[in-house]
Structure formats: structure tokens, C-alpha cells
Amino acid sequence: MQQAIPATPEAERGDLQAIVKNYDIRGLVGDTITVPAVRALGAATVDQLDLAGNELVIGHDMRDSSPGFAEAFAEGALVRGANPQLIGLCSTDMSYFASGVRNAAAAMFTASHNPASYNGIKISAPGAKGISLDTGLAAIRDRALTYLADGIPAVAEPGLQARLDVLGEYAAYLRELVDLRGIRPLKVVVDAGNGMGGLTVPAVLGTAAGLAALPLEIIPMYFELDGTFPNHEANPLDPKNLVDLQARVLAEGADIGLAFDGDADRCFVVDEQGQPVSPSAVSTMVAIREIARARAAGDAEVHIIHNLLTSRHFAETVRSLDAEPVRTRVGHSLIKAEMARTNAIFGGEHSAHYYFRDFWGADNGMLAAMHVLAQLGATDLPISELAAQHTPYFASGEINSTVADIPAAYERLYTAFSSETDVDELDGLTFTHGGRDWWWANIRPSNTEPLLRLNVEAATPELMASVRDRALEIIRA
Template sequence: MFDTTLFQRKADVRGIYPNQINEELAWFTGKYLAATVNETTGSKGSKILVGRDGRLSSPNLYAALCAGINAGGGVALPCGLATTDMIQWGTGKRLHGAIAGAMVTASHNPPEYNGIKMVILNEKTGGLDIIRPCDGIAKNFAADSGDADAPATVGAAFPGSASMKLHEQFTAAACELAPGLSKDSGKIILDPGNGVGGVFIPLLRDALKKVGSKVEVGAVAEPIDGRFPTRPSNPGLPGAVKLLQEAVLAQGAKFGAAFDGDADRVFLVDEWGQFVPGSSLLAALADGEVKAALKRGVKQPVAIFSAVASWLVVETIRAAGGVPAASRVGQDALKVALINTGAVFGGESSAHYNFPASYCLDSGLFALMTFWQQLLDSGKSTSELIGSLNPWPASGEINVRIESNDWKSVSAGLIKMLQERYSKPEENSYVFTLDGVGVFHPRKPEFKTVDDIFTIDKKNDPTGATYRLIAPGYTPDWWFNVRASNNEPLVRLNVEAQSSADVTARTYQLISTVQQFCKEHGAVGVVQDWGNMRG
């Protein structure tokens, strides 16, 4: 048996193999996915693109998923090893008639985890919708009252021919975002971290040769290995990309790029080996995309960012001539915001970057190529381009583990307490509840309420629960956000201010507040990740 509660998750099916997620769960997920897609499209035999990452458990789960799709009335299009954004892009392109996509991956999680991400093409909006397990999958699971006979034939986990060429077409599409590479030279270093991003590195080398580029693409941790022996599959963890940093310095590269386990996220290292925070790359990409949109004649182009990203992103979008908008954290919310506002770009500080060209979902390679062209256009080095944006001092994301039998209640109580405390007049702050609790200091006479700063798009998001447009004219001296994880006993803290001293003092004060609240409610708050606060 498997952990049926995984069907109640909001973003994807994910858990530890084989206790929570196993071949049986993958088979049933495929069956109910096919039913969901058929119901949505109103047709039978919907084609579903299927890929997998390099985890040791992925081949078996992938085969079971394909079999379940075929048994459930769909048609699996098996792609084998692929990045998540390859599957998303192929679905958006309707490659070989695909209307939906499924990817076997646990993204940035440790090797013992695995999961299944699912999307469907929304032909009305042109974007991809995330298929949430808690919706269609859970509904079809609960309604399944068929007999227990095993289907006689469920199909193979291999394509009928070798002509799909998904990997090559995807890489070529990404390279089209950086036409200046045909005249570029020098060296870059890629770090897929032994993840499935290794599949496109040789293809990228070939693509650059075809256009006459003299760029040398080096790599560390290139072989795909589901044990992730070189570094964690999450390159955003402190110290995770040390090998990449050393290689960039030793080989004189222009920059290095590190991908997570399924390569839909990317972090940069500049030519000095300095790690580029996700918010800084987010601001740089937003700057370039807003300016490009203005040149195309787009009036007041919108760029989306997640609610915990740096205020630097707001200032950069404003300076570029765009309209900044904050969304709830998570690809489901950010994608909706991007489509509803007609935004030219969106992203999260966790290194998810969304483009209309990737059907409004995140792509690590598209982000890399977009930045590369921006770098060429600027004539600057990576450190000069990023540094010119004037990053704010920030704590980075700090995770505090709540050790309690009822951690959800403790987390909810903590957030409620912070909301009430900072709503008091003497705190002179705005309280923003789009995601967890955000506190912005100080108040200003021209903005009487928080809704005057974070305004509601009454036409497309009348409740303001998914995203908010940010009015011009307000910049805080400092702000922080505290939000609870949906699936882990963690609260996540982000603090930012215009001075480093203010960040340090307020971050430790906030950590102490969290730990004291936990103590008062029979729990223990243990700092698990210190963000930027400790080397």
C-alpha cells in the first residue's frame, strides 16, 4: 500500500520512497491523472507527456505511471530522462499531440524522496495549469469503485519511435533567447549537481557550435547520479555550490550556473565566485524583461514576484518602467498572477523564473539564456550587472523547526500573534496577510491602509488572495515575513532592511520572539537553516 494522504497535497505528489510513494501509488496516480485530463478536455485517449529525473527510484515509478495512464484511458508519451521544464514546454507545444504532462521527480529534495508533478495545457489562456492532487486526483481516487482485476494490457514505458526529439527542440528554443551567443566567446561553468540537468549540457554545446559561438561550456557534477554524491540537489543551501565557485575562479569563467535536481530552478555564481541570491537574479531578469517589453510597445508591463522576495525587485521594476505585483509563494499562485495580469515575467526568490515563452511556468535553462543575452547587451561583467541593482541587506530565508505534536496549531498561533502585535498603532507598521504575515515599517500618511500599497486587481482577482499590484511611492525602512510550511513543521522567516545593522538586530529579535512563543505553548523552536546570518 502507499500513503493515500499524498493525494491531498496542493502542488504535487511527493514523499519518501518506498514507504510513502511507490510503484503502486505511481500507477494509481497515472490512472486518475488520465481520468482528470479526459474529464477536463471532454475527450477520451488524451495524450500525456511523461518524463523522469535521475533518482534511483525514478525508473520504476516512471514505468508504473505510464502504465497507469494507459490503464486509465489516457495515452502515455514516454520521454525518459528529461528536465521538468522540458516536459512543461513539450506540453505547451502540444508535442506529438500532448495536452498534459507528468514528471517523476522530487525536485530539490534529498535522494530518498520522489514525486510526480502534473500540468495541463489551458487552451483558453495559452498557459499551463498545475494539476493539484487535492483536486482531480483525490476526487477520482475517492470515487473509484471498480473491480480488483488487474488490466490485461497497460502498455510499455518506451516510445513507439525515437523521433520525439524533445530534448533537442527544447534546448534549441532556449538558445533562441540568446541570439548574441553566435558572436560570444569565453567560458561558463554549469553545475547540474548530478541531477537530470546533465541531459542538456552536451546539447547546449552542440547548439552553440552550430551558430558559430566560441563559448566553451564547462561542467562540474555533470554525470546523472540519483544519489547526488557531489552536492545536495538544492543548490540554494548554504555552501552547496562550493565546487562550482572554485571552478569558476580557477578557470576564469564569466559565470557559473547551478541547477536543482529537476533543473527547473537555477542559481548563479559571478566571475569572482560569489553566490548570487535568487532575489538579485530575479530583479535582473525583471529589469531586462520590462525594458524589452517597453521597446515592443507594451504599456506599463507587469512583472510578478513572490511575497518574500527582496524589495529590491519592487524598486528595480519601478525604475525600469514596469508595474510590480506580489503573489503568494508557490508556482500555482505566481502562474495565475502572471496570466491574469498579462505579465511579461514572473519569479520567486527561490530561483523559480517564469516566462510567457515557457507557458508561464518556471524554466532554469530559459532563465539562464535570458540572463546571458542580457549580460551581452549590457557589456558588463556578471558582478557589475548584479551589483548595479543595489541589493538590500537581507537575512535570507531562515527556517525554524517547530518541535511539537501539534506544530500546525503552534505555527498558526504564532502568525496570529504577530498580526495582532504589529497591527497596534504604536508599531507604526502595515500588516500584510497575502502569505503568512508581512510587516512593513513605517506607515506613511498617503497610504492609510495596507490595501493602499498592495492594491487589489478587482477585475481578475477580486478577493486579492492570490496577488496584489504595488502602488508607486512607498518603500519601507524595513520589513519581514513569517509564514508556515504546508507540509513540514517549519516556519520560514525573511527580514530585510536598508541597513545591515538593522537586519542583524531585527532578525535575531524575530527568532527570539518565535522561540519564546513556542516555549509558552509547549513547543521548541530550533533554527534549522540560518539563511545569510551564519557562514
């Protein structure tokens, strides 16, 4: 029988108030996130999601602290009566797969693209449903705080623990969704950044899981699982972390390059000329394929999700295919919820998160990469030309500014732009100027730092630069 867990000394409790974020849990290992804190979070998750007697999938990435944290979470869950199913090393989308296919709650230990000194937890309700601060994370935090202070009592019927291997099942499922067998041969350089792509790419795109070979020559970079990230940070959103991949694509004469982040749920694309492909262009390519697939399956009404920072071209393309684009705020759990509400078949974010109805509404960078490979392999065009078709406008990219008084900056922006634009406050402030010389600018605050994030897109590069510079001058005044 599982024994109750005593109260934790204050010095070992970490800082749950700091590490529980809007959409996940993340902190500094041994400082703000500790083994006792994780154990308490495991117990609290069982209580909040009513998991006593039910499965709880627990997976982890390659960080040194991850296996110990996964075991601690399972200990807390067992005491409160859940049945932990330990799937071991996995990508975040593998944990979503296990949660979806088993209709079980899941906890994934990862800090995604953050440095080695960090770790965290992404918690899903059964069916890979997202949980945010407003829909359960805050309650889990508060229960865990009580357990740290008072101890974790054991239930009358403690849970049972088991170990599962889902990698082969996961790889086979993705191959069912995107058939790559008939494409032309492609040479593909993949930078896993010493993250979990080093496990999933050989299984899904290669033969490591016992599946048949595909017409892909995979050239691996940094496939060794190493949570110290000895080559570069596993954050492809930062251009400096794409430099090695860009050089290797050119050196190999490859058709395409793919870069995964640390937990391999995001994928970035580099063309044959070594140039990054915008996630909005990738989203558009995937949306076109998913709309066609939905139409072939008989879907009469098709909805596609995009956050307010994706290119205007994305929504234009969706409408041109008689599907309905649905604009949302930025945020993982928010988009998952909107996917469910609208029964959307696909959702794309500017940050290279790609969501699929056929993947329980969860995001899956590998699945997006497979769609791009399928599109590229079905044509003789290079990926640069395919991307150019879906990058007709000009974007600033995200520009951060440290701002001490965010409300005052908002007031200055509103005064400067509101008379010439439409304004909405769906997520921060968005100013939209219509007509032939159209542009839009979004300014939104960081959830964790005193930063304002600026994104601008316009019909011409000159107009984009003008709006960008004007907005930055006002923000930083």
C-alpha cells in the same frame, strides 16, 4: 486490448494522503510512494483531466526509481484511454515545453532537490498549466485511492503509447527566445549536481543537440547523470552545495558560475569572485530584459509577477520602467495562475524559480541563465558589478524555527509589531515599516513541517539584523 488492473493489497498502496502536497506529489520510494500508487495516479489523472483519447506526455529524471514509475504511470493512463507520449530522460522544464508545444497534459517524475531515496510527480494540465491541491490534485488523489482499493477498470477504447525525443526541439526553442550568438566570449562553470542539467546544458549551451556553437566555454562539473548524487545534494539553495562551484570558478578564472538543481528547473548564479548572486538580483536582470523585449514587440501594458519575498528593489525597478509589479503568495501553481490571469511576461521568485509568458507561463531556470549570460556578454562589466547594481538592500535570507504552537507565535508577533507597521496576511504575516529607515519582515508556516520561516529586508544591515533578531526572539519564545 488493455486489461483492467486488480485491486492492490493494502501493504503495497503507499500513502497517498501523505505524498500529495499542495503543488506536487512527493514521497519515500517503496514506502509512501509505490509502483501501484503511481499506476493508480496515472489512471486518476486521465479521468480528472479528461484525457481519454488525448496525449499525455510522461518524462522522468535520472533517479533509479524514475523509469519504472514513468512506465507504471503510463500503464494506468493506457487502461483509462489516454495516449502516453514517453519522452524519457528530461528536465522538468523540458516536460513543460512538451506540454506547451503539444498542448498536452504532462507528468514529470522527479523529487527535484530531495535526496536519492525520494521521488515524486509534477503534473501539468494541457499547455503546461499548473495543478494544485485545490485545482485538481486532491481529486486525483481521491480517485487514485478508490482505484487502489477497488482496481482500475479498462475503458472500451484503451490508449496507444509512443516515444518522443524533444531535446533538440526544446534547445532550439530556447535559443530563439534568447540569442547568445553575438555576446563576448565567456568562460562559464556549470555544476549540474549529477542532475538533469547534465543533459540539457550541453544541448542548449553547447552543440550536443546539433545546434551551432556559441561563444561560451563551458567547464562542466558533475554532468554524469546519477540519481544517488555522489558529489553533493542537487540543492543549490543550501550554501554547502555551492562550495565546489565557488572554488572551481576561482580556480578557472571564470566569468560566471551556474548551478542547477536535480530536475534543472532552478538555476543559481555565482559571480567571478565566487560569491552567490541573489535570485532577486537575477530576477531583476531578467525582468529588465523581458520588459524591453515586450516593449519592442508593442506591448502597451506590461505586468511582472513577484512573490512577497523578493527584494523591494525588484518592484522598484519594474515601476521605474513603467511596468506593473504584481505581488503574490509563494507557490509554483499560484504564480502560474497569476501569470495567466494578468498576462504577465515574467515572474521571479526568491527560490530561483523564473516564469516566462513565452514559455507558457511555466518556470525555466535554463532560460533565466541564458538571459543572465546575454546581459553579461553584452557588457564589459563583471557579473559581480551587474549583481551589485541590483542588490542595494540587505536581506536575512530564510531562517527556519521549529514552533509547536504557530497561532500563539503569530499572536506574539502581531502584538509586538502591529502598532509600528502596516500588516498584511497575503501569505503568513508581513510587517512593513515605511520611511527612510524602512524594513519588512515576513513570517510564514511550512506546508509540511511545524516550522515558521522568517525573511527580513531593510535599508541598512544594522536595521535588518535588529529586526531579524527581535523577530526570532519572539518566534522562539
